[in-house]
Amino acid sequence: MITVLDDKSMRNCQGWTRREFLRIGSVGLGGLTLPGMLLAQAETPGFVRDKSVVMLFLQGGPPQIETFDPKMQAPSEIRSCTGEVKTKLPGITFGGTFPRLAQMADRISIVRSFASGDDLHEPLSVLTGNSPSGGVMGAHCARLRGPISQQTAMPTHTIVLSEQVQPGLELREGTGVFASSFIRKNYGAAGRLGKRYAGLFLDGGDGFASNLELTVPRRRFDDRRSLLEQLDGFKRRLEQTDELAGAVSFKQQAYDVLLRGIADAFDLSKEDPRTIARYDTSRLFRMEDWHQGGRHHNGLQNQARITNLLGKQMLLARRLCEAGCGFVTVMDGIWDFHGDSNNPPTTVGMPLLGPQADHAIAAFLEDVEQRGLSEKILLIVTGEMGRTPKKEPGGGIGHGQRLYWWPAAACEWVR
Numbered sequence: 051m052i053t054v055l056d057d058k059s060m061r062n063c064q065g066w067t068r069r070e071f072l073r074i075g076s077v078g079l080g081g082l083t084l085p086g087m088l089l090a091q092a093e094t095p096g097f098v099r100d101k102s103v104v105m106l107f108l109q110g111g112p113p114q115i116e117t118f119d120p121k122m123q124a125p126s127e128i129r130s131c132t133g134e135v136k137t138k139l140p141g142i143t144f145g146g147t148f149p150r151l152a153q154m155a156d157r158i159s160i161v162r163s164f165a166s167g168d169d170l171h172e173p174l175s176v177l178t179g180n181s182p183s184g185g186v187m188g189a190h191c192a193r194l195r196g197p198i199s200q201q202t203a204m205p206t207h208t209i210v211l212s213e214q215v216q217p218g219l220e221l222r223e224g225t226g227v228f229a230s231s232f233i234r235k236n237y238g239a240a241g242r243l244g245k246r247y248a249g250l251f252l253d254g255g256d257g258f259a260s261n262l263e264l265t266v267p268r269r270r271f272d273d274r275r276s277l278l279e280q281l282d283g284f285k286r287r288l289e290q291t292d293e294l295a296g297a298v299s300f301k302q303q304a305y306d307v308l309l310r311g312i313a314d315a316f317d318l319s320k321e322d323p324r325t326i327a328r329y330d331t332s333r334l335f336r337m338e339d340w341h342q343g344g345r346h347h348n349g350l351q352n353q354a355r356i357t358n359l360l361g362k363q364m365l366l367a368r369r370l371c372e373a374g375c376g377f378v379t380v381m382d383g384i385w386d387f388h389g390d391s392n393n394p395p396t397t398v399g400m401p402l403l404g405p406q407a408d409h410a411i412a413a414f415l416e417d418v419e420q421r422g423l424s425e426k427i428l429l430i431v432t433g434e435m436g437r438t439p440k441k442e443p444g445g446g447i448g449h450g451q452r453l454y455w456w457p458a459a460a461c462e463w464v465r
Contacts, residue, residue: 102371103191104378104414106364106431108407109228110386111171113437113447116145116400118160121439128439131397132404147404150412157415166435169449171227171386173434174236184241188377192247199374204315205250206376209238214252215318215362222342222354225392228384237379249379252316252366315373318362329413331361331406340402352384352392356403360410368417371427382407385433389446397445
């Protein structure tokens with residue numbers, strides 16, 4: 051079922067503690083209690099309803115030459131090293147690792163005029179849209195929509211890392227902006243919008259889904275509810291504040307949410323096994339081969355954060371949207387193909403990560419359409435910067451702030 055994590059537990063990089071969620075007896079609105087969040091939701095204008103955004107962030111700068119602009123007529127050091135595939139649109143080709151997306155080109159918009167203006171792997175210009183508030187786009191969505199869904203208590207701003215879909219997975223720490231500490235600090239940041247709109251990271255491991263469940267027997271829950279109502283009534287008589295008076299109905303709603311529960315949305319084992327199989331990208335390569343000690347690792351530190359779990363991350367994103375989440379950021383790394391001491395060259399990185407992205411995105415779009423959600427879920431795929439066209443010695447590519455793309459799909463509702 052649902053609780054609201056306090057700030058300390060949200061910052062705990064070791065995973066969620068058992069001190070979390072709903073503090074039912076506290077009706078003060080200064081903290082992040084579920085009744086308080088419901089009240090804040092009701093006080094927020096309902097500008098956005100029944101729509102969701104999934105932003106797939108390909109961390110590291112995916113090269114446009116290898117994805118949606120292969121330039122096969124250019125010299126060999128510039129054109130796509132993975133070749134090209136024809137799309138359903140005459141005269142348009144995609145990079146050679148995107149055959150499934152090529153057959154869906156009529157349902158995807160490639161925004162070729164988009165550029166981040168940055169060439170240093172700094173993701174905030176894209177994540178925030180250069181908002182003066184410093185809040186990422188998901189935080190703005192939560193501010194307009196409310197921090198949680200009134201119907202399901204699903205947080206409206208979430209971030210899905212690969213650790214969420216494979217409990218117990220421990221990836222080696224990356225360098226600089228690829229470090230997990232940087233990701234947790236910035237990818238869900240609300241800035242001056244306020245902490246209540248910050249993103250919830252769904253990477254708690256084994257105990258996370260169970261922490262969303264009410265384990266108190268129903269009879270004992272009702273007994274505690276009666277006692278807490280008496281205590282809260284006493285507090286109201288003492289404090290006599292308008293906020294407390296207004297919180298009563300939202301506390302009732304919080305109890306109802308607990309008894310209904312939302313834990314299933316986070317639990318992929320509740321999904322149809324056939325759907326999981328359609329999304330699954332783990333069979334495309336063994337990620338352990340690319341991690342420390344693996345046969346393809348070669349001492350590359352950032353490469354050790356590559357996973358084969360993107361398909362299940364996208365499936366989880368769809369489930370969260372169905373449960374009422376308004377903005378889901380899915381992060382996949384690391385698309386930094388320098389061919390240096392930290393990263394593989396393009397000739398290695400694209401054949402590895404390209405097919406996974408192609409499979410996961412195509413599975414998501416097909417699933418969304420089959421479920422009749424194409425007008426309700428917008429998928430955006432981007433990274434933090436572009437790449438130079440010319441290959442460097444060793445097959446790597448440099449940074450480029452003016453060369454970029456931003457594909458959007460399943461976007462009938464924003465046309």
